[in-house]
Amino acid sequence: MSEHGHGHAAVYEGGYTRLQINRMGLWFFIISEAFMFLALHFYRFLALGTYKPEGVNVILGLFLTAILLASSVFASQAEKAIARGDQKGLERNLLITMGLGLFFVLMVVYEWSVAFAHFPPSTPFGSIFFLTTGTHVLHLLSGIVILALVYLAARRGAYSAESHWGVTAGVLYWHFVDVVWLSVFLSLYVL
Amino acid sequence: MLPVFRGLLWGLIGFAIGALLTALVRIALGMEPWVFGPLFFVGYLFGLAGWLLGVGVWDTWMREFLGMEPRPYKEEGWRRYFGFNTDHKVIGIQYGVTFIGMFLLAGLLAMAMRIELMRPGRDIFDFATYNRVMSMHGFLMVLVAVTAVPGMFGNYFVPLMIGADDMAFPRMNALSYWIWPPAAILLLLSPFFGGWDSGWTAYPPLAITNEPGQMFYNLAFFTGGLSSVVGSVNFLTTIITMRAPGMTWGRVPIFVWSIFMTSIMSLTATQFVGVAMIMTVLDRVAQTAFFDPARGGYPLIYQHVFWFYSHPAVYVMIMPSWGIMLEILAHFARKPLFAYRWAVAGMAGVTALSFTVWAHHMFTSGMPETLHVPFMATTEAISVPTGLIFLAALGTLWRGKLRFKTPMLFALGMLFNFLIGGLTGVFNSDLPADMHLHDTFWVVSHFHYTILGGGIFGLIAGIYYWFPKMTGRMYNEALGRLHFWLMFIFFNLTFFPMAWLGLHGMNRRIGDYPPDLAGMNMFVSMAAFILGASFLIFVYNLVVSWIRGPVAEANPWGARTLEWATPSPPPEHNFPRVPEVLSGPYDYGVPGAVHAKV
Numbered sequence: 009m010s011e012h013g014h015g016h017a018a019v020y021e022g023g024y025t026r027l028q029i030n031r032m033g034l035w036f037f038i039i040s041e042a043f044m045f046l047a048l049h050f051y052r053f054l055a056l057g058t059y060k061p062e063g064v065n066v067i068l069g070l071f072l073t074a075i076l077l078a079s080s081v082f083a084s085q086a087e088k089a090i091a092r093g094d095q096k097g098l099e100r101n102l103l104i105t106m107g108l109g110l111f112f113v114l115m116v117v118y119e120w121s122v123a124f125a126h127f128p129p130s131t132p133f134g135s136i137f138f139l140t141t142g143t144h145v146l147h148l149l150s151g152i153v154i155l156a157l158v159y160l161a162a163r164r165g166a167y168s169a170e171s172h173w174g175v176t177a178g179v180l181y182w183h184f185v186d187v188v189w190l191s192v193f194l195s196l197y198v199l
Numbered sequence: 200m201l202p203v204f205r206g207l208l209w210g211l212i213g214f215a216i217g218a219l220l221t222a223l224v225r226i227a228l229g230m231e232p233w234v235f236g237p238l239f240f241v242g243y244l245f246g247l248a249g250w251l252l253g254v255g256v257w258d259t260w261m262r263e264f265l266g267m268e269p270r271p272y273k274e275e276g277w278r279r280y281f282g283f284n285t286d287h288k289v290i291g292i293q294y295g296v297t298f299i300g301m302f303l304l305a306g307l308l309a310m311a312m313r314i315e316l317m318r319p320g321r322d323i324f325d326f327a328t329y330n331r332v333m334s335m336h337g338f339l340m341v342l343v344a345v346t347a348v349p350g351m352f353g354n355y356f357v358p359l360m361i362g363a364d365d366m367a368f369p370r371m372n373a374l375s376y377w378i379w380p381p382a383a384i385l386l387l388l389s390p391f392f393g394g395w396d397s398g399w400t401a402y403p404p405l406a407i408t409n410e411p412g413q414m415f416y417n418l419a420f421f422t423g424g425l426s427s428v429v430g431s432v433n434f435l436t437t438i439i440t441m442r443a444p445g446m447t448w449g450r451v452p453i454f455v456w457s458i459f460m461t462s463i464m465s466l467t468a469t470q471f472v473g474v475a476m477i478m479t480v481l482d483r484v485a486q487t488a489f490f491d492p493a494r495g496g497y498p499l500i501y502q503h504v505f506w507f508y509s510h511p512a513v514y515v516m517i518m519p520s521w522g523i524m525l526e527i528l529a530h531f532a533r534k535p536l537f538a539y540r541w542a543v544a545g546m547a548g549v550t551a552l553s554f555t556v557w558a559h560h561m562f563t564s565g566m567p568e569t570l571h572v573p574f575m576a577t578t579e580a581i582s583v584p585t586g587l588i589f590l591a592a593l594g595t596l597w598r599g600k601l602r603f604k605t606p607m608l609f610a611l612g613m614l615f616n617f618l619i620g621g622l623t624g625v626f627n628s629d630l631p632a633d634m635h636l637h638d639t640f641w642v643v644s645h646f647h648y649t650i651l652g653g654g655i656f657g658l659i660a661g662i663y664y665w666f667p668k669m670t671g672r673m674y675n676e677a678l679g680r681l682h683f684w685l686m687f688i689f690f691n692l693t694f695f696p697m698a699w700l701g702l703h704g705m706n707r708r709i710g711d712y713p714p715d716l717a718g719m720n721m722f723v724s725m726a727a728f729i730l731g732a733s734f735l736i737f738v739y740n741l742v743v744s745w746i747r748g749p750v751a752e753a754n755p756w757g758a759r760t761l762e763w764a765t766p767s768p769p770p771e772h773n774f775p776r777v778p779e780v781l782s783g784p785y786d787y788g789v790p791g792a793v794h795a796k797v
């Protein structure tokens with residue numbers, strides 16, 4: 009996933025390596041995506057304050073949170089595995105992470121089917137609830153696609169202990185999607 | 200096959216897949232399947248993905264992800280502009296030609312509006328059509344003002360000025376440009392679906408009940424925002440990590456600083472407008488209740504979300520032009536840029552404050568009155584950092600050996616116009632005054648002074664200044680000056696009277712006005728036509744000079760920044776080797792000072 013450019017990056021002021029440059033770009037992208045969720049929460053609190061209708065299932069929300077936190081642990085295990093050159097560990101942990109992600113999506117879909125009866129999208133709370141969780145699920149699905157591409161590349165032997173930017177990037181993005189879930193959980197379930 | 204055609208084909212296929220999937224889902228949910236709104240919305244998102252894959256994402260990224268050899272776009276001659284070219288100089292020119300074209304088109308619409316407004320009552324349009332023309336003019340111009348300078352000059356000159364061989368992420372740079380054509384196609388198609396009559400701000404509830412053409416605006420804005428985000432990630436990373444050795448933060452050219460600050464705003468605030476657009480579309484196609492009062496939604500919140508982006512966006516429109524203005528003033532006054540550090544601090548201060556002022560657009564909206572005074576105070580506070588930039592400009596001119604070439608004339612014109620734009624703005628930010636000024640032609644006058652008189656004057660100053668570098672040819676100086684004087688005089692004759700018209704009760708966004716304002720409106724229209732005609736000289740000068748103007752030297756202005764230390768136009772990798780920066784770029788008149796060894 010490295011940018012090739014014409015490449016003599018390390019000669020510039022500050023001596024940034026290509027890896028550091030890639031990492032910085034990803035971080036800026038993550039900051040930007042965080043503002044997307046900030047905008048959703050901005051609407052939620054400006055329009056509705058902390059209003060919460062009947063039927064918001066905090067227990068289910070906690071369960072969803074637990075799934076994602078667990079997936080983040082496996083994601084970082086995947087990165088640690090390749091950092092010590094453990095190909096099998098990388099592949100196994102990626103698979104578990106993606107599996108937990110898919111399980112999370114299924115649980116959200118289940119939750120939507122229940123929520124639909126209590127606060128359908130044709131009500132203001134329902135609108136922001138479905139849009140925020142939907143946006144998060146889209147991010148999570150894109151995270152699964154990215155990890156799947158990383159997994160395929162890992163199977164081809166594209167990564168080594170020294171060079172595995174693709175893994176780092178996919179895992180960092182995955183952590184971001186998990187952390188954002190915490191803000192979604194707080195804004196829609198808890199407050 | 201040229202990648203643009205493959206992109207179109209894959210885009211159409213994507214559109215069909217998205218629309219069909221939606222229809223199937225709707226059938227499964229027991230809903231009427233063939234409804235335009237939802238099918239078009241999802242179809243467009245799939246079509247956008249298809250277009251991007253076809254035009255270059257597949258060849259450059261996806262093949263690599265899938266373990267195949269990537270196929271970068273390598274063409275020469277005119278063909279290099281019609282594909283996923285990663286050279287920042289090609290991308291700069293792609294942006295430039297696209298957005299100057301859009302500017303001229305939007306200018307023609309302004310001419311049509313002035314024909315309608317020459318006399319009171321109805322002339323060439325019915326009033327609904329007038330509002331559609333006004334909306335299209337406004338939105339196209341907003342896109343030009345936000346995008347043209349960072350897109351054209353940011354891409355072309357940021358790497359050159361900091362001594363880099365390209366941007367940090369060349370492929371993402373190409374992506375940021377190729378996101379735009381779908382937005383352009385949407386806007387061109389919109390009139391065939393009724394257009395939209397809610398202005399460039401598109402407030403609900405009107406924006407959820409009017410013609411389907413509205414949605415084309417929403418999706419175009421969303422798409423453009425995507426490009427802004429991608430572009431600003433690239434600018435920020437490039438400026439931080441790819442400065443030539445010795446190019447410390449205190450030696451970075453002021454234009455690069457302006458792009459840096461602009462990118463901070465684009466990176467973050469843009470997401471808000473993206474969210475506002477999607478919410479509006481969902482209210483239209485999925486019967487959600489974000490802004491629709493009929494379903495208990497909150498139309499006023501749209502204005503908060505929208506202006507949280509769109510106030511920083513007005514600084515996205517002006518700040519890069521401040522950068523161009525300060526560059527040109529220093530190089531053409533042959534003096535060090537006065538108070539360089541304070542100018543940078545001014546830009547940083549404007550950037551920070553720009554996030555705290557949005558509700559000054561809403562004083563008459565019925566928002567809670569407790570918000571009135573705080574937003575008035577922050578808005579008036581923003582004139583302090585803006586003042587620093589003015590002082591830097593004035594101090595640079597002070598006792599300088601001014602050379603009145605065309606770029607300098609436009610930079611000085613911009614300084615004058617923006618002063619008036621700033622002063623008229625103080626009245627808008629003032630609560631008691633704004634109660635009367637809101638939505639009158641006073642406001643039209645104010646923001647045309649800042650955005651056309653400031654931002655676009657800066658854009659044109661930059662075009663004349665960098666034309667020899669970008670094309671390798673010299674423009675015609677006499678025609679350039681003629682263009683300046685016509686544009687400067689008739690710009691002021693067009694927009695200064697508009698302030699008077701506003702004070703006398705002429706409302707904006709209505710194709711009519713009280714009959715006693717007829718004389719002044721006729722005058723304004725005549726001035727506007729000459730202002731419009733001045734662009735014929737501009738375009739003639741650019742086209743003819745590009746084809747057969749005299750060959751330009753590497754450094755026709757004797758300027759010291761790095762882009763002038765390489766041939767015109769620069770070779771593929773910009774510099775033979777990475778330059779070594781020894782001192783600041785503005786040490787005019789300092790004996791023995793050398794900016795960089797190339």
Ligand SMILES: [Cu+2]
Nearest residue numbers: 510557559560
């Ligand atoms: Cu504003």
